[in-house]
Amino acid sequence: MRRISIALITLALMVSFAPFQTVRKTHALVKAEDDFQLVKVAEGVYAAIAKPGGLASGNAGFVAGDHGVLIVDTFFTPIAVEELISEIGKLTPQPIRYAVNTHYHLDHTGGNQVLAARGVPIIAHDNVAKWQTTKNRRFLPAPEELQKRRAEVARQLAETPADQPDKRAQFERQLRSIDARLTIKLTNPNVTFSSGTVHLYLGKRDFILFTLPGHTGGDVLVYVPDANVVFMGDMGWSKTLPNLVDATVNDWITSLDKILADYPTAKFIPGHGEVATAVEMRDFRDYLVDLRARVKQGIADGLTIDQAKQQLILPEKYKSFAFQNFAQPNVEDMYKELKGTKQMN
Template identity: 30%
Template sequence: MDIVKIETKYFTLHRLAEGVYAAIAKPGKGAWSNAGVVDLGDELLVFDSFSTPSAARELKKQAEMISGKKVKYLINSHYHGDHVFGNQVFEDATIISTSLTNKWFREQNTIHDVQKEIEETKQYLHNLRNQIEKAEDNITKVSLLKQYEEMSKVLEELPHLKTVLPSVIFEKHLVIHGSKRTVELHCLGGGHSPSDTFLYLPDDKIAFMGDIITEDLHLPIYNPKEFLTILENVKQMDMKTVVPGHGEVGTLAFGEILINYLSFLIKKVMDAQQNNISMNDFISEFMMPSEYANWKGVNGITRNLTTVYNFYAGKHE
């Protein structure tokens, strides 16, 4: 199949199959994470809404232009702002998530006082600036700079940001039968966030993974054990094309890399705890394996070492 790419200011739209597109974010432009477009036949579905209404508006425009249909469904993979702050653009569509994502969305993303939110974001950016100046290695500097750019875009749109919550709620699985294509939503638990949903197209063997699969990133971990179980289950599925929450279009090899990463972190933590090594010593003595040396992330591997250490503290005996 010929590869069709559409360039926009915010993202590149890649055609993965007839009527299936991955919107891969361009860094620092207001998209921040990847999204997807699926033509179901009579209806049109979008997976995730980016980090700003401007990027989401472009996504909606492109999706409706290439399909000639109006967006009917928006899926929220999880509650993180970089995947859902564009929701307001899809207010007319049916927004779908798990009940847990809906709950966390409401609790974490609701803006009570916009002025306060703006001040806090400015302060956060100011702190990031200081960290960027002090950063000793290049990977950290690049990661912090990227965070700075992405958050600046969110700040620009904060005055007009509205949190629009999902209204159709499911627990573990939801199937949408379109006239031409069936879409499966799966939530196998919470690994990266309290509840992570991915979208699977059984006929095309294409999956939009949200942040349970990312590329070369020390992605935040919510529950390392459940994360590993989710990925082991995903590995059993017949997926040809995998769209990560962050990174380029790939295959299940991304999942394998993350399984190794999580297994490695868990093993290191278990060993340290069995030898009564304190968290501070564990982190300061930790040697970064070369395969993760170029992975990005504002807190590097340190935050994940901390999360996994805390998770297993007292749990391994």
């Protein structure tokens, strides 16, 4: 229960603390730039970097071939992916041909229904089809619960006078987020695989999809050879502490070593954080190695899990990373992994 509430709180934090935003009911004023920033990584290759507090929550991206577009990840909410589709339409007249889910977590699959409704095939690891509509429920409160929260926030907004615009804006952002979550219908991918590679061709451009263990046991990465870009999904976090709730850190370190060896000069689009190079991916790998070493030592010193969480302080070099609230849960998850007591389902 504790771990579930950490995940929920984190998601809630990710979607509630934003700079000024406009409530969803004033549709005309809500723009994609409230939710993500498009970054051109190479010709026709774009990262959509999630903004704190917006409706995207995780990064996504897309690649235009010469007769179609591939989307990687569908953000946290249908609204955010609709905004992405609208931005794609401004950059290319080509149709969206494929979508990929890098893993099942809701901040990367919450907009699936929008692609499914357009008849776009959604490709993912076999395990996404297993977990998308089951394990994801921990990230999505039931509608009744969301309605209850909505009523409470609406009441607080109504009681906040007009001369407190900052406070009102905060409540309006929360309403916007709750309204967006109420529209999510957990939707499965419809093309899945669990080993080897999948090649997709969009005219002159092609893509290599492959899977590596570590983050959830159901992650797919997308390599764009001609542009030398890797969409990491949450196998890569750039200057951001990771969510280890489903992770096997031992495997993850090996996977990152392989990626760094195979793509030393690539640009990396991470699941969270800014577009990166091998430098940031190596920093992230080193964070996992440090975490494993610290917790291993803590266990050898006889620390209990609670003592480990209190005493194993985050090294200085990671204190500037985003998502500092993951520091203690990371110790807990690592401790359980090393002890063999981690519940993976």
